[in-house]
Amino acid sequence: MSKLLLTNIGMLATPLGKGPKKGAEQGEIQIWKDAWVLCEDGLISQVGTGPAPAVEAAQVVDAQGSLVTPGLVDAHTHLIFGGWRQNELGLKLHGKTYLEIQNAGGGIQSTTNATRSATEEELTAKAAKALDEMMSFGVTTCEAKSGYGLALEHELKQLRAIRRLQEEHPMDVVATFMGAHLVPAEYKDNRAEYIRLVCEEMMPAVKEQGIARFCDVFCEADTFSVEEARQVLEAGLKYGLRPKIHADEIEAIGGSQLAGEIGAISAEHLIVCPPEGIASMARGNVVACLLPATSFNLGSTFAPARDMVNAGVAVAMATDFNPGSCPCLNLQFVINLGCLKYRLTPEEVLTAVTLNAAAAIDLADKVGSVEPGKQADLVIWDAPDLDYICYRVGSNLTRGVIKKGVIVR
Numbered sequence: 001m002s003k004l005l006l007t008n009i010g011m012l013a014t015p016l017g018k019g020p021k022k023g024a025e026q027g028e029i030q031i032w033k034d035a036w037v038l039c040e041d042g043l044i045s046q047v048g049t050g051p052a053p054a055v056e057a058a059q060v061v062d063a064q065g066s067l068v069t070p071g072l073v074d075a076h077t078h079l080i081f082g083g084w085r086q087n088e089l090g091l092k093l094h095g096k097t098y099l100e101i102q103n104a105g106g107g108i109q110s111t112t113n114a115t116r117s118a119t120e121e122e123l124t125a126k127a128a129k130a131l132d133e134m135m136s137f138g139v140t141t142c143e144a145k146s147g148y149g150l151a152l153e154h155e156l157k158q159l160r161a162i163r164r165l166q167e168e169h170p171m172d173v174v175a176t177f178m179g180a181h182l183v184p185a186e187y188k189d190n191r192a193e194y195i196r197l198v199c200e201e202m203m204p205a206v207k208e209q210g211i212a213r214f215c216d217v218f219c220e221a222d223t224f225s226v227e228e229a230r231q232v233l234e235a236g237l238k239y240g241l242r243p244k245i246h247a248d249e250i251e252a253i254g255g256s257q258l259a260g261e262i263g264a265i266s267a268e269h270l271i272v273c274p275p276e277g278i279a280s281m282a283r284g285n286v287v288a289c290l291l292p293a294t295s296f297n298l299g300s301t302f303a304p305a306r307d308m309v310n311a312g313v314a315v316a317m318a319t320d321f322n323p324g325s326c327p328c329l330n331l332q333f334v335i336n337l338g339c340l341k342y343r344l345t346p347e348e349v350l351t352a353v354t355l356n357a358a359a360a361i362d363l364a365d366k367v368g369s370v371e372p373g374k375q376a377d378l379v380i381w382d383a384p385d386l387d388y389i390c391y392r393v394g395s396n397l398t399r400g401v402i403k404k405g406v407i408v409r
């Protein structure tokens with residue numbers, strides 16, 4: 001049996017439980033001072049305060065009086081892609097909008113071209129490097145979407161890259177099929193046929209190979225309408241893929257209302273989410289997965305996070321790491337934005353990037369908090385307390401990262 005005893009924790013901060021935290025509960029986290037955590041065989045077996053017990057044959061790690069939290073969970077990334085899109089920065093500086101660039105053949109379509117030309121090995125190696133960097137920032141579990149293949153063979157290639165990372169990388173990675181990210185150029189005049197392909201050819205193959213747990217769709221003006229998104233997500237349900245939806249990122253066309261109606265596990269972005277959308281998500285128990293680094297990069301407004309908490313919607317936060325709207329994989333920056341832009345408290349923010357993020361990918365029973373029975377995923381911070389990591393901007397404040405009871409950084 002492998003044992004790791006983490007001692008001398010100045011502050012242990014964690015939400016508790018196996019499900020999402022809503023309303024006032026989002027800010028009601030557990031804070032222990034002078035604590036220790038015992039990990040056995042990759043799981044947390046005991047948590048205590050005061051002097052740590054002597055444990056035979058355990059590797060002892062001294063946290064030196066600093067802050068320890070659960071490993072962070074990045075519940076929304078577009079991890080697998082070819083190329084980058086730094087050329088779009090100049091276009092944006094000259095006033096072109098995200099949708100204008102997309103409609104002119106840039107944006108998702110240009111990353112699709114680069115992803116189609118890349119091999120599975122190239123995509124895997126590139127993403128592994130990104131996972132290393134994410135882990136260095138304290139992330140121990142993440143979600144990864146396909147959606148830059150937009151053709152059966154290339155969507156499956158992306159999902160196989162994710163499967164290889166699941167096998168080879170210490171990060172826990174969960175896969176989302178997002179064939180409905182954009183109608184690719186070759187189907188521009190035949191949208192219905194592309195949607196049929198997604199629902200009747202790609203989804204059965206994804207199910208047969210068992211390589212994704214969720215299905216996502218970009219419900220947006222000029223991308224997929226609410227009715228098209230409904231069709232895609234209902235087909236996903238038929239193939240055992242739980243629905244997620246990119247909604248209200250740029251225009252509020254009804255995506256968040258659909259999320260509630262269809263019982264999506266999460267709705268993403270929600271930058272311009274209207275009150276009806278918030279109410280629908282509350283009714284449907286949808287986790288709102290907010291992506292403030294995307295607002296930052298797009299120069300747009302920030303999602304109404306406080307209204308969501310007040311309405312009893314569980315709020316998670318993630319990076320949205322992708323080569324276009326958010327070339328940022330630093331979840332610590334998202335923590336800063338959660339406080340500074342959403343005006344969430346440090347306690348609410350911690351829940352948003354741990355337990356609620358885990359709930360957004362259906363893993364809240366396994367990760368997202370520090371308590372016996374959960375996976376031993378922990379971050380030791382170069383910080384005395386929780387406020388400190390929310391307030392310091394632009395540095396990497398991790399001192400150590402533990403994944404399944406093993407020090408990985």
Ligand code: NIG
Nearest residue numbers: 107108218320322323324325
């Ligand atoms: O979540 N909005 C759609 N998808 C991504 C952006 C993809 C891209 O720009 O390549 C997002 O922002």
Ligand code: FE
Nearest residue numbers: 076078246320
């Ligand atoms: Fe996204």
